[in-house]
Amino acid sequence: MSDDLTKRQCRDLPKGSPALGAGEIAALMPRLDPGWHAGGGKLTRRFEVKGYAPAHMLANATAFLAEREGHHPDISFGWGWCEVTFWTHTVGGLSENDFICAAKLDALVAG
Template sequence: MTDLASKSCADLGELTALKGDDAEKLRAELAGGWKISGDTLKRRYKTKSFAPALRMANVVGFVAEKEGHHPDISLGWGYLEVAFTTHDVGGLSEKDFICAAKLDAMELG
């Protein structure tokens, strides 16, 4: 488990948007597959059918509720896509990377 996965979004103080190298340094702490696209941190998981994608979506939802930080989730037959951004700062924040690290620790994909 990375240091990010042991943190809680609720414990963070005032947030600022992460840009360039700062965001990339945190992305490097995550499992492969996470990509920064504009102001969003995304990962697409491949599954063998719809049911595993749906189960994964429920796990993502559980983590999101616990952390109080909710991603956009897209799923269909054979995939689940998770996209984090922090609307309050207009881009990426440490919250996005904490939640991604928690998903990595659960070894979803």
């Protein structure tokens, strides 16, 4: 695995592929912004922004990233916030794809 998750691409994971184990998740978490939380087989981050338009723009940017990677999170937003949740449906939990997308979103937000 490349050290820089932003240089990797998501790959297809057929149904029945194994989800990451607790040790693998723990090893990947430090490679993300500390705002990400893993639990219940999902990876979630709530972004605080200034107003509705920036929240909407972040949701749209996240959707664009998701389309490019072929890996789609749940996105919700409102005035001053945008929450993104990644998980891999076909594995029933977290996969490397979730961490790749989270790292790319971190890089996007950091500018």
